[in-house]
Amino acid sequence: MWMMTARGILLPFLGTSLGAACVFFMKKSLSPLVQKILTGFAAGVMVAASIWSLLIPAMDQSASMGKWAFIPAAVGFWLGILFLLLLDHLIPHLHRNCEKAEGPRCKLGKNTMMVLAVALHNIPEGMAVGVVYAGWLWGNAEITAAAALALSLGIAIQNFPEGAIVSMPLRAEGMKKSRSFLYGVGSGIVEPLGALLTILAAELIVPALPYLLSFAAGAMIYVVVEELIPEMSQGEHTDWGTIFFAAGFVLMMVLDVALG
Numbered sequence: 001m002w003m004m005t006a007r008g009i010l011l012p013f014l015g016t017s018l019g020a021a022c023v024f025f026m027k028k029s030l031s032p033l034v035q036k037i038l039t040g041f042a043a044g045v046m047v048a049a050s051i052w053s054l055l056i057p058a059m060d061q062s063a064s065m066g067k068w069a070f071i072p073a074a075v076g077f078w079l080g081i082l083f084l085l086l087l088d089h090l091i092p093h094l095h096r097n098c099e100k101a102e103g104p105r106c107k108l109g110k111n112t113m114m115v116l117a118v119a120l121h122n123i124p125e126g127m128a129v130g131v132v133y134a135g136w137l138w139g140n141a142e143i144t145a146a147a148a149l150a151l152s153l154g155i156a157i158q159n160f161p162e163g164a165i166v167s168m169p170l171r172a173e174g175m176k177k178s179r180s181f182l183y184g185v186g187s188g189i190v191e192p193l194g195a196l197l198t199i200l201a202a203e204l205i206v207p208a209l210p211y212l213l214s215f216a217a218g219a220m221i222y223v224v225v226e227e228l229i230p231e232m233s234q235g236e237h238t239d240w241g242t243i244f245f246a247a248g249f250v251l252m253m254v255l256d257v258a259l260g
Contacts, residue, residue, distance in 0.1 A: 004145060005133045008152045009195035012129060013188050015156030016122075019163025020184025023171045030168045033240060036232045038161030040241035043228035044248025045158040046125070046220045052256040053151040054128060054217035057135070057143060058210040072210035079211070080218025084124065088226070093117035111170055111183060118166050118187040121227055124219030125155050126194025131212045133195070134202030138209075150259035154252040159188060 030038070055073050062069040092103040093116040101113050108116075132151050135143035167184030171177060202212055232241030 001137060005137060005148075005199070008133050008148055009126075009129055009192050009199075011152040012125060012155040012159050012191045015159035016163040016188030016191070017185050019160040019165075020167040020181050020188075022164040023167045023177045023180045023184070026164075026168065030165060032235055033238060035165055036234075036238060036241040037244045038165060039228050039232040040244040041248040042158040042162055043224045043232065044245040044250075045154050045252045046224050046228070046248075047245075048249040048252035048256070049128060049151055049154055050217035050220045052253055053132060053147065053154075054213045054220075057132075057147075058213040058217070061210045061213075073214040073217075076211035076214030077218035077221075080124065080215040080220075081222050083215070084120075084219045084222040084226075087120060087123070091116060091120055093120055111173075111175070114170075115166060115183050115187045117227075118162060119190045121223035122159075122162075122188055122191050123194050124216055124223060125159075126191035127198045127212075128216035128220060129155060129191070130195030130198030131202055131209070131216050134199045135209050135213070137199065138202070146259040147256065150255040153259075154255050155191075157251070158248060159191075163188060 055077070058073040058076065059069050062072045065071065089103060092101055092106045092108055093113050129148075129152050132143055132148045136145055136148045163184045166187045167180040170180040170183055175183075198212065198216075202209060232245070
């Protein structure tokens, strides 16, 4: 079981690394339209994962509370929102297509702060994978190995374009291919670390699993609304970001229902 868990929590990181490797075989930088498409797709996957892989299982596990079964999901969701809001103010970072950095003032370079921005929104993804695998490891009947794998696979798929979105612009600005690749990989390293820490925490507080599931959902929704949707809507208006949001949403829904 632990070997399957290790593969599961490393799968999203592999997706990010493969995306970052695009600098070695793609010559051109990603166009704004392609970036909108990839960002919309990632947002759709995250919203669907938050619902089917996290919030619904959280309420299912609280079914014994009857009509109050929504309480752990609601409380955990808000805690996740507030946690990411706190990190957003504590960690210096710079979003794509923005000139002004967020968080406390620091002397970090522009590239480093852009990587931190991506790493910041990778934290809840790692937590989501970790808490689902924790539920499976500790014998929760509502979470199967297939459901955990579906979430890992879905996040890995949407991490592929995220890795490219980090590394390709850096390469276009003149950075060496190897260094651009390392920046892209570095943005995803927080995912397996976050997953592992969440699994260890869940082992200590197994009864809190519904809260942890919805906590991860709240954190991911914060990222989608605060970062991804604005990014896919910036500049010249286009419907492609919305279309691929729907594509990512449906893909993650299908994966979770079919494999779960």
